Amino acid sequence: MSISQKHITFDVEAIRKDFPILNREVNGKPLIYFDNAATSQTPQQVIDVIVNYYSNYNANIHRGVHALSQEATDAYELARLKIQKHFNAAHSHEIIYTSGTTHGINLVANGFSSFLKKGDEVIVSALEHHSNIVPWQMLCERTEAELKVIPMNTDGDLVLRDFDALLNENTKLVFVNHISNALGTINPIEYIIEKAHNVGAAVLIDGAQSCPHIKPDVQALDVDFYVCSAHKICGPTGVGMLYGKQEWLKKLPPYQGGGEMIAEVSFEKTTYADLPHKFEAGTPNICGGIAFGAALDYMNAIGFDTIASYENELLEYATAQLQQIESLKIYGTAKEKTSVISFNVGNIHPYDIGTILDKMGIAVRTGHHCAQPIMNFYQIPGTVRASLMFYNTKEEIDLFIIALKKAVMMLS
């Protein structure tokens, strides 16, 4: 699923008007927001949906007989259908609302602890975010299964030869992110899924970083689990989704007990509700779910091909500009990558660069990006990460480069 190179005209100034936050100033300078991989900004269309929910039909769902509850339930379930359609899931009950990517991963990891035993093996990649490492380490501690790691090379690509060698009949699960949050590498998940399935292993893809840039088709990918967060895709924080194949979701035990997830309760025995409610205990983030659907509507109205081709232009432009700066080193030079650029300049600490850029109104990420194994691989304390989204512009990149040069001058 490589990013399309074809050029599509795209009116970024019109798009920017949808995002009220882009008008604000930081430290007396117009905000330049390049921390999109951490969280994306929210368009007015989605903010309106949130305001409308709390202004007009805030109610608990799935159990009220009154009008508000019915309206809220309808909107919440309509959003689930939008998510199903977006990811091309075969059934709407294969879409489980979560609080975000981390929740989805933990739900699956917890479920698998009843299937795994000593001698089983699970594989993660060296490119993972801590949230796609720690739950599996905890799972392996509980079950005595063994955790194996697909290594990476200096470009930030996974070494597939080594992945092939790790697979065997004991491999039960493979967990890989679609796109690395620290380096932007797009991983060859089609290959990984196929190879894992050949030995009978299930695959979970962490889509936290891919969903803002790529529209995944879970059926075409034949992936077993796919997780993402709404706040990376112009939606609100605190909501996300887990896609799971129906047969897997039926097999997995419930994650949390509570209301909403039961069919019948007595002190002798409780039977669980059908999918998807079996995994949705308690009152969910109703407004968040509805706004998640609105965010997908917004992104789809622009079109993911358009978004990808514009972001690719931004990536190429920013990379070329950054490479002009003396002793600047970019980490993550995979051929297939999204608009994430991780870098350091000489021996300057990323924290210092981030602090000076902030003084000039520019938001970047600094540090290890919750991916310490990657930083250990490069033997660096962290990087500065500029992550671009379709509402960013080349003019912003130019200002960022000027500010960066100034920061380097001050800090050298």
Add this chain to the structure above:
Amino acid sequence: MTIQEIQNEIIDEFSMFDDWEERYQYMIDLGKTLPLIDDAHKTDDNIIKGCQSKVWVHANMDDNKVVFTADSDAIITKGIIAILIRTFSNQHPTAILEADTDFIDKIGLKEHLSPTRANGLVSMIKQLKMYAIAYQTQLN
């Protein structure tokens, strides 16, 4: 000088700067020029791990006064450490325990002492106070 006097002196120095650039340039220069800690004390035991930058702190007692040395891998953090060391080092433990860090707000560097900044500085100040408590106990 008392801690209060030193802090007032620092506030006076910073009042000469017109904008953030001059303030930060001064801090960066402080961070660059000062030898802050003996390499022998830059050990894992003395490290305070912030998510963003690391800080090392060492303390010893000399003539009833606590002498602090410290360092960081980030230069701006190091500049702030230089200011903190200037304030707290060579003081009696009781004076260190009674002192506050409000002067940091007054010189426009408040954000660096935010508990959520994760640069190790808040933990460093706690550590300075812990040393002061330990040495005060010794004196009693």
